[in-house]
Each structure stands twice: as structure tokens, then as C-alpha cells.
Amino acid sequence: MHGEAPKHVKGARSRRRTTIIGVTLIVLAAAAIYYWAGSGPPQQQRGGRFASGDGPVPVLVAAAKSADVPVYLDAVGTTKALNTVTVSPQVDGKLISVDFKEGQDVKKGDVLARIDPTTYQAQLDQAIAKKAQDEAVLANAKIDLDRYEKLAATNAINRQQADTQRALVQQDAALVQADQAAIENARATLGYTTIVAPIDGRTGVRMVDVGNIVHASSSPAIVVITQVKPISVIFSLPQQNLAEVNSAFAKGPLPVDALRSDDNSVIDHGTLTVLDNQVDQSTGTVKLKAEFPNADVQLWPGQFVNVQLLINTLKQVVVVPTGAVQRGPTGTFVYVVGDDNVAKMRPVTVSKQDETQSVIASGLTPPERVVTTGFARLTDGTKVEIGSAAGATPPQGARSGQRGKNRSGSSNASGAKPNPPR
Secondary structure, eight states: OTTSOOHHHHHHHHHHHHHHHHHHHHHHHHHHHHHHHHHHHHHHHHHHHHTOOOSOEEEEEEEOEEEEEEEEEEEEEEEEESOEEEEOOSSOEEEEEEOOOTTOEEOTTOEEEEEOOHHHHHHHHHHHHHHHHHHHHHHHHHHHHHHHHHHHHTTSSOHHHHHHHHHHHHHHHHHHHHHHHHHHHHHHHHHTTEEEOSSSEEEOOOOSOTTOEEOTTTOOOSEEEEOOSSEEEEEEEEGGGHHHHHHHHHHSOOEEEEEOTTTOOEEEEEEEEEEOSSOBTTTTEEEEEEEEOOTTOOOOTTOEEEEEEEEEEEEEEEEEEGGGOEEETTEEEEEEEOTTOEEEEEEOEEEEEOSSEEEEEESOOTTOEEEEEOOTTOOTTEEEEEOTTTTOOOOOSSOOSSOOOOBOSSSOOOEEOOOOOO
16 A cells, blocks of 8 residues: 555565664673673682681781880970060160170170160269268268367357257268268169170070160060070860879979970970969860970970870880770770680770770780781681781880870870880
8 A cells, every 4th residue: 555665675674673683682692701701710819818718817916015104194285485584775875786696595694785874874973972072071060079079068068059960960971871872873773774684595586776775664675585495385184184193293203205296206305393273164174384404405485396294104014016906896805816826806904005005904914925917807716827027016115206196995095105215
């Protein structure tokens, strides 16, 4: 009929569709064969390392040790000069010389600057002359008094005249004393024209130049001197640590270490000097102050430093590397390796812990060996193969170069670290 396709056209379309479907199925089958054939061996290779349960598990171990472990409290402190003095003029005048260099170390009494002394020298000379004048008047009054007393003894003159002369002598003597006081005041004022260092320390930037008129009341300061040897560091600790710090401080001075903020190497060793008498209610912390000799001038006023306060030393406690301590649903445990190279799970109690070592309160006895690396396939009773680093022991007698975040098995926030040589 008109409008229907010829039969040979319909047959060609059907064959084309069949061909397309067949090619598609062949491609899909080839892709599936390639996928399964290509991915099979790597899976077998990966499974060969971890999936196989045959053979011992390679691990590294370390022996538990007995050691003295210091307990530190960590904080961030601010370095502050022990004394800071703003050197200002005490008299008015022209600044005629500056006798220090900026950044110079000065001793107490060293001359820093000079003010024109001409006017003040004249005032001192005037006071000295006035005293000489009054002393001459006093000497004459004493001669007259001696004469009047002799005449009064013979009734040659009235007794009242001699008494009046005696009062005049006392008045002149008082004038001489006032003159002496004026001389001392003028001499002190003259001394103020020479500005000297009031303390040992280091000068800062000069604040006024030679030739300027300086004033005692409104003039800018000459320079600021800071005492950097020794120097102090102020830091704060939570009030929860107050009791143990007080207890340790009552037994004697507590050592304090100042550490660099970048690599935590020790800058200087100092001593705790002050524990503040009240807790800051807004922060719940208490301020402490430590003093450092600062012989190498590595601490600078205003500098932020890490601080470690030694409050206690745990004597001959059991320590293991922190990596050996594992945590599970029932608490902390370690894998102990016996002489038969079998790892057995054992619960332990951790009293102190930092990034390098942990203090075991119970559950472990030196020199038992504990696994430190290789926990992926490790279970209770697994046979192990000890690697070449076996026998590695936790550090003793020297502080780790890294400052760990102190943790403990209890609520104590103190850190435990190896005992440093002092």
C-alpha cells in the first residue's frame, strides 16, 4: 500500500540493528574480561602482604626502664626588665653634651648627659658668700655679748641689755644655719646638671639632642634604661595547679627553664621568685615571676617565651615510649613481647605522659619489652618478628628537644620528662 515501506527496506533496518547490538555486546564482554584479568594480580599482591595470616608479624620493641622523671608545668611567659628607669632632667637648662651611645651598657653612676651649669654655679657661689657674711655678723655679735656680760657683772650696764645681745647671737647663728642649708640646696641643684645612670642597664634610643633647652617639668626624657641582667619572666598557671606549686615552693626554690618558641631549645635556666597572692577571677589563673641571670642577653624585654616550671621529680618509676601505649574500650594497654616472641596484651595504668615517654604506674616491670611499632596486624597472642631497631630504649638523663603537650592518666595536667643535667 502507499505509505508502507518496502519489505526489503524493513529487512535492511532489522539486520543493521542486530549488527549494532552484537557489536555492543562483544565490546562489553571484552571490557569485562580485561577488567577481571587486569585487576586480579594486584589484588593478590596487596593481599599477599596484609591478608595472609601466616608467618610472624614484624614489629619494633623497646625495653621498659626505671628512671627519675621530672614533672613540669608548661606555660607561655612574657619577659620583663627587672628595673626600667626613664631618665629625665631635674633642672632647666641647655643640654650641652650627651655622653652615651644608644644601646650602650652603662653602670650605675656613669655620666649620661650634661646641662649648662653656669646659672646654678652662680647660685651656689651666692649662697656661700651669704653664709660668710652672716658668719661675720655672728662673730661680732658674740664679741659684743662677751663684753656686755662682763659689764653686767659689775653692774656697769643694765642686765637686760646683755640678755638682748644674747638673743641676737642666737638669731645670727640661726641665719648661718639657714645659709648652710641654702648652700647644700644650691650644690644639689648644681649636681643635677650632670645626669648620671641610676641603675646598671642598657640604654635605649636617645630622645633629645644636644643644644635643646630641657625642662624638669615638661621636657621629654633623655633616655630609658632597662636592666636586662638579671631579667624576669612573668607567666600564668591555672588555679588547679596552685596547690602543688605552693607545696613545692614551700620546700625551696623551684627551677624554671625559658624555651624558644620556634624549636623549644633552652634559652636560660632561672628560679621562681614570686607566686602572686591572689587568683585572677576573670581568667582563673595565678601569676608567677621567675628570675634569670641572662648572661648571654638572649632574653629581651617584651619577648614571649615558653616556660617550664619543675615542681617534682618522680624517683625510679617505670617509663616506656609513648608510642607503646595503646587505648581501647577498657582503657590503656601495651603489647608485651616475651622470650618466645609472642605479643600479649596487658592493661597498664599511665600516671604521666608526654610526646616522648609515658610513666607506667602499674602493669609493667623492667626490663619487659613492649611493642612500639607494627600494630596493624597485632592481636593478643600473635607471633612477632622483632626488627633491626629492637632494643631501642626511652631517653634517660637528658630532656627531649621537643616540648610535648603534657598528658596524664589522671586529671593531673603536669608533664613528665626525662631528668635534665644541671
